[in-house]
Amino acid sequence: MERFAWCRVSDGSCRPSWNGGGGSQSRGSYVATSRMLTTPISDPQKLADIFKNTPNSYNMIDALGGAVGRGPATAFPHRGALASIQVELSLQAGEADARRAMGVARDELGKMFGANGYVNYLDPQMPNWASAYYGSSLTRLRDVARKYDPDRVFAFAQGLV
Numbered sequence: 043m044e045r046f047a048w049c050r051v052s053d054g055s056c057r058p059s060w061n062g063g064g065g066s067q068s069r070g071s072y073v074a075t076s077r078m079l080t081t082p083i084s085d086p087q088k089l090a091d092i093f094k095n096t097p098n099s100y101n102m103i104d105a106l107g108g109a110v111g112r113g114p115a116t117a118f119p120h121r122g123a124l125a126s127i128q129v130e131l132s133l134q135a136g137e138a139d140a141r142r143a144m145g146v147a148r149d150e151l152g153k154m155f156g157a158n159g160y161v162n163y164l165d166p167q168m169p170n171w172a173s174a175y176y177g178s179s180l181t182r183l184r185d186v187a188r189k190y191d192p193d194r195v196f197a198f199a200q201g202l203v
Contacts, residue, residue: 071133072100073140075165077151078158079103079125088154093129096147098140100130119158119177126160127151141167164200171200 047067049056057065083089093101104126111121120126129147131140145167148159152169159168161175168174176183180202187202194203 072130073133073137073144073165074128074130074163075144075148075168076126076128076160076163077148077155078120078123078160079127079155080120080123080158081155082124083154085154089151092147092150092154096129096131096143098132098134099143099147100132102128102130104128115179117176117179117183119179120160123158127155128160128163130163166199168200175200176202 044050044056047056049065049067054064055066057063058067058069059065060069093099106120106123106125110118113121129144129151131144133140144165148165148168157170157174158177159165159171159174164175165171172180184202187196191197191203197203
């Protein structure tokens with residue numbers, strides 16, 4: 043939190059400013075999407091151009107491999123990926139414009155790296171979202187969701203039930 047929110051736990055500045063939190067952290071409003079980096083970046087300039095041409099965006103590339111790649115089969119289907127790429131856009135220019143820019147970035151990244159995405163950055167317009175987020179784990183995860191959430195308490199548009 044100190045790194046991303048530019049605050050200090052030791053002085054209390056990381057507390058939220060809403061609901062009586064007494065801190066200085068305001069709520070953030072953004073939209074996000076992602077793609078999984080499955081091959082080395084063959085054209086770094088093209089990737090840099092996608093990021094540069096996505097106004098008001100914050101972009102991250104989180105390395106995977108290592109223990110993630112060696113782990114047992116779990117709900118996370120992208121163990122073989124080299125990294126995840128996230129694109130977050132602030133809503134400063136309005137949500138419609140942010141979603142439009144996000145879609146362009148998502149689709150361009152998809153051309154470079156494939157259709158998979160990281161479920162932590164749900165994108166309502168993600169093409170083939172079930173396969174992109176859940177991959178080979180989809181059937182098993184849907185079975186688990188039906189068993190443990192038969193009343194669909196945790197249902198949402200891109201959920202498992």
